[in-house]
Amino acid sequence: MTARGRRGPEQLLADIRAAAVEELCLVGVGRLSMAGIAQRSGTARTSLYRRWSAPIDIVLDALEHDFPQETVSPGTDDLRGDLVRALVSLAEWTTTPTARAAAAILTERDRHPELAEALYTRVFDPKGGRFTRTVLTHYAEHGHIDPSLVSDVVVDIGESLVLKHLSDTGNVPTHAHLERIVDHAILPAVGLPRRRTCPEEDSRNPVS
Amino acid sequence: MTARGRRGPEQLLADIRAAAVEELCLVGVGRLSMAGIAQRSGTARTSLYRRWSAPIDIVLDALEHDFPQETVSPGTDDLRGDLVRALVSLAEWTTTPTARAAAAILTERDRHPELAEALYTRVFDPKGGRFTRTVLTHYAEHGHIDPSLVSDVVVDIGESLVLKHLSDTGNVPTHAHLERIVDHAILPAVGLPRRRTCPEEDSRNPVS
Incomplete structure (x- = not known):
């Protein structure tokens, strides 16, 4: 139990990552927003901004976390x-x-194009490239x-x-x-x- | 010169195919319509129905026509x-x-899924599969x-x-x-x- 409520910090982080990924798949890159991710994960928007500067950063964070390492x-x-x-x-x-x-x-x-670039440089390349x-x-x-x-x-x-x-x-x-x-x-x-x-x-x- | 106007039948067919392809790329499969293709190609909708029963058939026709034969x-x-x-x-x-x-x-x-299927069976497979x-x-x-x-x-x-x-x-x-x-x-x-x-x-x- 944390001051935030029922979720521990690990679970909260997992929920936020999952919410960002779901939100992207539903609304697309163009309409992805901190507000949408905050609502879907049951978090305050200000909490998100404490760790990430833009909604796509949460998606990239989720990808970095989940992408398998060969x-x-x-x-x-x-x-x-x-x-x-x-x-x-x-x-x-x-x-x-x-x-x-x-x-x-x-x-x-x-x-x-900058997001596709980030996908390669932040997610795919560090895990071996292909x-x-x-x-x-x-x-x-x-x-x-x-x-x-x-x-x-x-x-x-x-x-x-x-x-x-x-x-x-x-x-x-x-x-x-x-x-x-x-x-x-x-x-x-x-x-x-x-x-x-x-x-x-x-x-x-x-x-x- | 034909009764239809300035375009010969070959050119008209080419224009209709090109219009169907453009229209699909702009509006997507879900909103593709005979009306949209008719307008974009400067043709009457009834003329389109004389040859094709649905707008996607025009797209598949264009693909069959343009896809290279190895x-x-x-x-x-x-x-x-x-x-x-x-x-x-x-x-x-x-x-x-x-x-x-x-x-x-x-x-x-x-x-x-039936359109993806048609793409393979009508376009890719007859031209050699891959x-x-x-x-x-x-x-x-x-x-x-x-x-x-x-x-x-x-x-x-x-x-x-x-x-x-x-x-x-x-x-x-x-x-x-x-x-x-x-x-x-x-x-x-x-x-x-x-x-x-x-x-x-x-x-x-x-x-x-």
């Missing part, structure tokens, strides 16, 4: 597994409210793949195919589809043999 | 060139008004690449990377970037050696 498993013997897990993180994130907020910001890129880049860079640095093959195009293959599948079908790719993206597109691009589609092999690790 | 050069000795040309067609199309209309339809997928698929299938059928490597994931690599670049940067990829997509991602996925980045080699043909 990780590498201990050691360097599971490139395929690490790549699949990176794409699973992305696929799971696409189903969250913050992903819809990110899409809303990108839709408004022409009218508000999914699979952290993993590919790690394995290249440890001599498991040729670093010269890890180009800007190659680190974008996985994320591109996941987002395209979502946009084409309206559905998040299944785990099996994410594995096929890794096997058919990413591994060959970094010079590793493509795994043949063979269901009983799918649980084995091709690089260990 | 082609293969004579013979089978320029896989790389054909792939690059397929991606150039896509990149050029993304700058047209019909591409904005397609994006507007996909943005409204949740509210109007750019590079026609080329890859052609070279696979002629024994230049292993047909088992030409999976749904692989035929989507090029289009995914082009659209992702557009969405990340707001810019259409340069010709050099399209070549890098082919060299770094598509050729390795169909079992061909990746070309090293070497500017003076870029005009040579790696498969002839």
Whole structure:
């Protein structure tokens, strides 16, 4: 219990972030307001201004907080597994409210280019830039793949195919589809043999 | 000169298609109307109903008319060139008004799933489904690449990377970037050696 009421500070912050994201998805970038976020989160507008100078800062704060950080498993013997897990993180994130907020910001890129820019510099870039880049860079640095093959195009293959599948079908790719993206597109691009589609092999690790 | 006035029938049809596309981009799928298209194209609403039963049919007609058809050069000795040309067609199309209309339809997928469906079945699928698929299938059928490597994931690599670049940067990829997509991602996925980045080699043909 705090002086503010029933919510602790953590819960209050979570509620404000969620309210900002919901508000953006409902009214769009152009009509996002501190008043709207204050009302939706049951907070005073003055409290919001104590921490943030503009409503979009609350949205970016929510995105920074919720956007997944790609990780590498201990050691360097599971490139395929690490790549699949990176794409699973992305696929799971696409189903969250913050992903819809990110899409809303990108839709408004022409009218508000500075917000799209902020999305990249404050949210995406600090978390690795794009999914699979952290993993590919790690394995290249440890001599498991040729670093010269890890180009800007190659680190974008996985994320591109996941987002395209979502946009084409309206559905998040299944785990099996994410594995096929890794096997058919990413591994060959970094010079590793493509795994043949063979269901009983799918649980084995091709690089260990 | 026709009985209708100054425009010949070809020009009239072109004007009506352009008006439908503009109107969609301005008002969105939900408020698209025959009246709006009639006014914008300087046509009577009754004339429109003689050919189309709903305003969205005019938009789909415009898309069918303008969407590029991927082609293969004579013979089978320029896989790389054909792939690059397929991606150039896509990149050029993304700058047209019909591409904005397609994006507007996909943005409204949740509210109007039948329109997104029609976009695929009437426009994209008859023209090859996705750019590079026609080329890859052609070279696979002629024994230049292993047909088992030409999976749904692989035929989507090029289009995914082009659209992702557009969405990340707001810019259409340069010709050099399209070549890098082919060299770094598509050729390795169909079992061909990746070309090293070497500017003076870029005009040579790696498969002839």
